[in-house]
Amino acid sequence: MQQITDDLFQDMLRWRRYLHENPELSNHESNTVDYIIKELNSFDGNFELVRPTPTSVIAKLKGNNTDKTVVLRSDIDALPIDEQTDLSFKSSKGGIMHACGHDGHTAMLLAAAKTLGEKEKEIDGQIWFLFQHAEELATGALEILSTGHLSEADYIFGVHLNNNFPVGQFGLASGRMMSASDGFSIDIKGKGGHAAMPHTTTDAIYVGTQLINAFNQVVARQVDANDQAIISVTTFNAGFANNVMPDNAKLSGCIRSFSEKTRIFLKEKMKTITDHFALVSDCNIEMKWQRGADAVINTPYLTEAVANLINEKIDDGKAVEIMPQMISEDFGSYLKEIPGNFLFVGSGNPEANIDKALHHPKFTFDEEAMKYGAALHIQTALKMSSYKED
Template sequence: MNAQLFEKLDLAYEDMVIIRRHLHMHPELSFQEVNTAQYIHDFYAQLGIDVQAGVGGNGVVARVKGACPGKTVALRADFDALPIQDEKDVSYKSTVPGVMHACGHDGHTATLLQLAKAIFEIRENLTGEYVFIHQHAEEFAPGGAISMIEDGCLDGVDVIFGTHLWSLIPFKTIEYRSGPVMAAADRFDIVVQGAGGHGAAPHQTKDAIVIGSQLVMSLQQLVSRRVDPIESAVLSVGSFIADNAFNVIADSARIGGTVRTFSPDIRDLMEREMERIVKGTAVANDCEIQFDYFRGYPAVVNHPKETEFLKGVAESIPGVEAVEESKPQMGGEDFAYYLEHVPGTFFFTGAQIDEPYPHHHPKFDFEEKAMLLAAKTLGAAALDYQKT
């Protein structure tokens, strides 16, 4: 059956590219993907595939049943874009100012749509059921996965597979990893409330910039001095805002950033120690400091059995030249929530072009032929899982 599926996917590649470029030209931000969701729904409806829109918000779920009973396999793709101006000089450049697909979600969607069509066309020869989860709002916590799960997208599902087209991994390479593969992604917001005044009389003030600077430097020592060197953690301050005239001492300052971890214990430690540092800095400077810590997606933790299975599948895919164990990624992904409910694995499909840019870059792009390898790997995993 894999050979028949691969043949159909080869024939569908041009349509895959057309869909990807259409979506790239018409991106929509997280929780605003009305037209994209309608496009996905209409694709399935026109084929006569059972499809449900409005799942957990803007999510879309399609289901294809084989001729004989078997296991239920879910495949997932996300479809939201980012608030980034597209700076590529290509014919399919985004037509929406300040919004672009800078992470490959357009490719994920095109891949899953054409894979679903191919599976539907050979359904009379298949066993089991295939669930195609098109998820909205991956880029912005709380994300779309939670609400889609609550709305039943995983009902009856035995296993789930997902992939990410990755612009910095060589084309024709599949990367897998058992256990933690992507980090928990949290953010924090700190407001330092000092006492402003004239720049010529600093003794009469509580300088929010100086206090905030002390706080930043103390936070930067947290990982190196409080986290076990064997563990992993990242704390990055991304913004420090205290806008004033040149001769005014800042009354307040706002500091924002992100924390990335793999271990739940280290995640708890980081939040606890950050709060302690903030309180200590406030006491030392006799001021008020507000600290808010927002937990985002948990770490993506792949299941060992399903990951080993996926590795074997990837090694059998025509056109794949390397199957390698990946390093953990500090980026976040709400695919983590699916894996908390059912077994599965999330892997990376190499999609590097000659002059690659990282994800979330204004000139981000990827090798479109990687979509075909992603479709074949996901498809073979779905079909072969029926034999396990």
């Protein structure tokens, strides 16, 4: 990468490895954000630091004019996972791990801030570097937006490391990229008794199985096949002995969707189904809904602009069009209010056994990928801060 010197890459390695060794969970990123601020204060450039929440920071770099305000975003939180890698800089905290690449995301954005701080007089418009908390809870982006600190933003851009793509490749999707994700839990209260006398009970397990079948039918027969959606029941807990019908059963799972219309329809339909089975089974059924991340719907003309930028400034032919993914990211909340683009930065290297999926206890990424992500941040900021729309 032309923009990524050996010294800057060494900085990225230092930043990433410190953060990996010292992970912090969502809404507890105090040391992480203090470390980021310390590094930002050491850079050239006149950065204005703003704290929209206690564990996030925005570094604002003002160029020669107020043409465009471009936001580059990284997430900074870790996951409640016990790391199983053999890295020399593995997590020093039991049960907490950077298993989603946020340590790398932060290092790449710091590298962009350092480089662009040195080019401050060459920049048109403003570049804001957003280090966001609590992405893993799907609450951080909404909290940042609610503060009003991004009200002047013209564009927002973000990246995510992904081992499904080789180092040097970028995965882009115009429009739909990643689904919304919502959670649900269902508590079925029946009437227990002896397994030899089921007629004297109200079978909570049977009702749970019927709910699962009904939910599957909703997606298969009531959602347009072109409007992707998933209902997955992922836990089913009931009973304690083979000759006892339990009083209660508990289900939980997640819903994935792209359109807000389908998102609302699934919630309402599942509630109708649970109410129906409560009536016909004489069970008391309570359903709770947890709204999660919004769908990542990229702005098509900006996806095209970024793809052209990759091919022209980074590596021709490395911008690859991908199908929409049913995983989620709270970056979608920004895109509901601000035009922008989110993409994957290839970080896999199977020959080096770097191929584990995100959230795996042995997840790591090829650190060479950080050169590509940082270079893209830099080029995106330079181009989009003076971008002229047709």
